Amino acid sequence: MDTGDTAWMLIATAIVIFMHVPGLALFYGGLVSERNVVSTMMHSLASLLVVSVVWVLWGYSLTFGTDIGGMIGGLDYLGFTDVGEEAAFGTLTIPHYTFAIFQCAFAAITVAIISGGIAGRISFAAWMIFSAVWVTLVYAPMAHWVWGGGWLFKMGELDFAGGTVVHILSGVSAITAAIVIGPRFEHLKKDHAPHNIVLFLIGAATLWFGWFGFNAGSALASNGVTALAFATTHVAATAGGLGWLLIEWKLRKRPTLVGAATGAIAGLVGITPAAGFVTVPSALIIGVISAPICYFAIYFVKARFKYDDTLDAFGVHGIGGIWGAIATGIFATKDVNPAGNNGLLYGNPEQLLHQLVGVGTAILLAIVGTFIILKVISLFLPLRVSRDEELMGLDLSFHEESAYNTIQPVDVNTEVSKSS
Secondary structure, eight states: OOHHHHHHHHHHHHHHHHIIIIIIHHHHHHHSOTTSHHHHHHHHHHHHHHHHHHIIIIIHHHHHSSEETTTEEOSTTGGGTTOSSSBGGGTSSSBHHHHHHHHHHHHHHHHHHHGGGTTTTBOHHHHHHHHHHHIIIIIHHHHHHHHSSOHHHHHTOOOSSOIIIIIIHHHHHHHHHHHHHOOOTTTTTSOOOOSOHHHHHHHHHHHHHHHHHHHHGGGSSSSHHHHHHHHHHHHHHHHHHHHHHHHHHHHHSOOOHHHHHHHHHHHHHHHTTTTTTSOHHHHHHHHHHHHHHHHHIIIIIHHHHOOOOTTOHIIIIIHHHHHHHHHHHHHOOTTTOTTSOOOGGGTOHHHHHHHHHHHHHHHHHHHHHHHHHHHHHHTTSOSBOOHHHHHHOHIIIIIOOOSSTTOOOOOHHHHHHHHO
């Protein structure tokens, strides 16, 4: 084992957990109404708690256990059996413990991203059960196929840090859940503006910071590829943020803080699968194109079909992840990472086909898996809160906690009368 690699991976793991809580929690919490801040943050925290336990008991083994027919991992590591201080898999230069918890952080934040599509209306009990089942039946198989030696890995699909495994899975699952659960009460009648842009920006900046651990940590060592992923991550984020700012300025006549930060996140999503496989100039292109693609998905596609993806998990993560996975097949080059492959622009159009297969697989698994899981859960308990609870806000109606002492319970009858 290598002490430098181990030190970096310990730091990267901690950074990824930090980008989840408080990062994603603040990011989502700032975007919702002041009556759903606590409940939205609880979704992030609860997913970290639930998924971490599931990961130790069986999730890690299903993902990285001995490959069974290219479809799922074996039961080698149930309860973290044989996960210890030794070099992971005998080939990596970091302890097995470190690798396993690094991957745990990925699984947990993937589940948390889904909550952005259904914030403000999903039952907390349903969310807890969904988190445990979804990471088992949807995330673990996909992660095994791509990273654990499964059929997509053998085919040659490239996903450096989670374009298909994290972002497409979570984004498409979010919109599927939003459609199954249904829109918020008064979804199209009321302006759902962010209640606290300062919290949102702190969350966005924390996500940006954490993404260096997310992407550069996926090199699983401290070397040149790590430095490449670090550089491409930052460049794509800045290109995405600038691109969104300029689009918004041109089309809406006002550049906004929420828009610029959202563009940066879109750039980060776009570069995630390509971070360790493309050059820095390619990362610039991937990032800047992420902005108009995600902008269009949020302001045109969402408006056209009127689905209630509360915090645009699909518009940013789903659409950005699809673009990033495809872009990897276009811009990847072995010149910067011999362990990868050449893409379309470097004389290998077949790589683009492999990426498209990965994209289609992730979309199909997310839709079918999420739909079935939610329908089965609905047989035993309600998927969403009552109308009165939603109008009052989940912070007070369920958690009996408020982010701000000035928030008072609303008169539900009055709110219903107004909407009528």
